Amino acid sequence: TAQDSGDHYRIYAPELDTRWQHRLALEGELRHALERGQLQLHYQPQVDLESGRVVGAEALLRWFRPGHGLVPPLEFIPLLEETGMIVQVGAWVLEEACRNARHWQDAGLPPLRVAVNLSARQFQDGDIGALVGRVLTETGLEARWLELEITESIVMRNAEAVTRTLDRLRGQGVSHSLDDFGTGYSSLSYLQRLPVSRIKIDRSFITHITSDPHDAAIVQAVVGMAHSLGISVIAEGVETEGQLGYLRGLRCEEIQGYYFSRPLPAHDFVALLYEDRRL
Ligand code: C2E
Ligand code: CA
Ligand code: CA
Ligand code: CA
Numbered sequence: 001t002a003q004d005s006g007d008h009y010r011i012y013a014p015e016l017d018t019r020w021q022h023r024l025a026l027e028g029e030l031r032h033a034l035e036r037g038q039l040q041l042h043y044q045p046q047v048d049l050e051s052g053r054v055v056g057a058e059a060l061l062r063w064f065r066p067g068h069g070l071v072p073p074l075e076f077i078p079l080l081e082e083t084g085m086i087v088q089v090g091a092w093v094l095e096e097a098c099r100n101a102r103h104w105q106d107a108g109l110p111p112l113r114v115a116v117n118l119s120a121r122q123f124q125d126g127d128i129g130a131l132v133g134r135v136l137t138e139t140g141l142e143a144r145w146l147e148l149e150i151t152e153s154i155v156m157r158n159a160e161a162v163t164r165t166l167d168r169l170r171g172q173g174v175s176h177s178l179d180d181f182g183t184g185y186s187s188l189s190y191l192q193r194l195p196v197s198r199i200k201i202d203r204s205f206i207t208h209i210t211s212d213p214h215d216a217a218i219v220q221a222v223v224g225m226a227h228s229l230g231i232s233v234i235a236e237g238v239e240t241e242g243q244l245g246y247l248r249g250l251r252c253e254e255i256q257g258y259y260f261s262r263p264l265p266a267h268d269f270v271a272l273l274y275e276d277r278r279l
Contacts, residue, residue, distance in 0.1 A: 027079060029065060034092060038064050041096055042263035045272065046115070046234060046256045049248055052279035054272070056113035056147065058256060059097040060263045061089070077119075086119050087126045093117070094131065098139040098146060100266055105145075109273050115147040115177065120154045129165050132174060143173030147198070150176060152184030155194065163194065170195045177234070182222060192229055198253075199226050203237025206257075210242040223250045244279075255279075 033039050039061060046056035063071045080086040094116050101114040122128055136143055148169070155162050166176050177198040178191070182205050191199070201222055208215045219235075226233050235247050238257030247255060260279060261272060 023079070026076065027083060030063075030076060030079060030083075030085060033063055033065070034089060038066070039089065039092070040064065040265065041093065041100070042265055043100075043114075043269040044256055044263035045261045045269070046113070046254050047260050047279050048254055049244075049252060049279070053110075054112060054277070055254065056115055057101075057269065058115040058149070058263070059093060059117070061093055061117075081119055081121055084121060084125060086121050090119060090122045091126070091131055091135075095135050095139065098135050098141040101145055102139045102141040104270060104273065105141075107270075109270070111145055112273075113145050113147050113175070114141075115149050117149045117179070118154065120157050123154060123158065123162055123165065129168055132169055133172070136174075143169075144175070147175045147177055149179040149200070150196075151179045152181075156185070166195045170197075180236075182218065191225070191231070196231060198232045198234055200256075201233060201235045201252075203257075206235050206237045206243055206247075207239075209246050210240070216246070219247075220250055223252055227251070 040063075041059045042062050043057040043059060045054040046058060047053065048055045061073050061077065063073075063076055065071045077086070080089055097114045097116050101112070105111050118128065122131075132146070132148075135141075136146065148166070150162075150166070170176065175197045176195060177200055178194065178196045179200050180202045181199040182202045199222070201219060205215050205219050205222075209219055210216070223233050232253045234254040234256055235243075235252050236256050238244055238247065238255040238259045240259060243257075244255060244259060261277075264272065
């Protein structure tokens with residue numbers, strides 16, 4: 001519809017208004033979600049293909065929004081990033097994940113790596129190096145049990161500063177993985193310069209790995225390239241036994257995906273560890 005606004009016509013789009021209102025409401029509620037305890041972490045097991053055991057867990061943010069239930073991260077994390085709230089929430093995620101990992105060790109469970117997602121804003125607006133140091137000290141988690149998941153887009157924004165920060169953390173024993181590998185501008189020379197000990201092959205390459213020779217070839221090349229650089233590989237989004245078998249054949253080190261387990265609330269994740277469920 002067009003609305004008369006004096007000497008010219010302005011396009012009036014009610015759906016834009018609605019979307020804007022929706023966003024404002026979401027933003028307002030998100031501001032209080034942390035203090036109201038509505039944010040939680042779920043943990044998805046990362047399984048070693050040789051031993052079949054859970055060796056790590058990726059911490060994934062969840063928002064239980066009253067009246068709406070569980071809001072998927074892709075619907076609110078971009079908003080956290082745009083508003084800068086991700087700096088505060090991200091610090092909480094890191095602390096909560098490290099606290100839990102330490103807690104599980106104290107309970108006598110075999111130690112495992114906890115992987116935490118970082119976003120670009122945390123490098124731009126926050127001091128990741130100082131934050132990680134403080135959190136490790138406060139929670140008592142040894143650095144070697146923490147892995148930071150970074151994406152190429154984070155590195156691209158400020159390669160020098162990000163690499164320096166990651167290098168320093170690696171010197172302290174923290175490891176890094178390159179998330180969503182294959183979706184960005186990954187090149188061999190680039191990977192060689194980054195202080196990452198693991199790459200996570202994106203789910204989009206795994207989904208058709210058994211039916212699409214093109215995807216299979218890419219994954220095979222990526223695994224070979226990573227191994228030749230001494231970098232280990234985890235495949236994301238593994239849902240079938242066929243995919244698992246294929247990845248085994250490529251000597252991929254670890255898998256993460258619904259085939260073994262969906263991301264679980266801490267309580268259910270711990271139950272899985274106690275069961276000592278294997279692949
Ligand atoms: P991501 O880092 O690539 O995380 C993996 C996503 O794949 C998760 O979605 C996980 O639930 C999903 N997934 C795992 N296995 C399978 C599978 O077998 N099949 C399918 N279809 N999906 C699988 P989720 O939890 O919805 O998270 C979405 C994205 O939100 C994450 O993608 C990550 O980019 C972001 N995110 C989540 N938590 C955090 C956080 O604490 N901080 C930041 N900065 N980003 C986060
Ligand atoms: Ca991730
Ligand atoms: Ca990923
Ligand atoms: Ca992803």
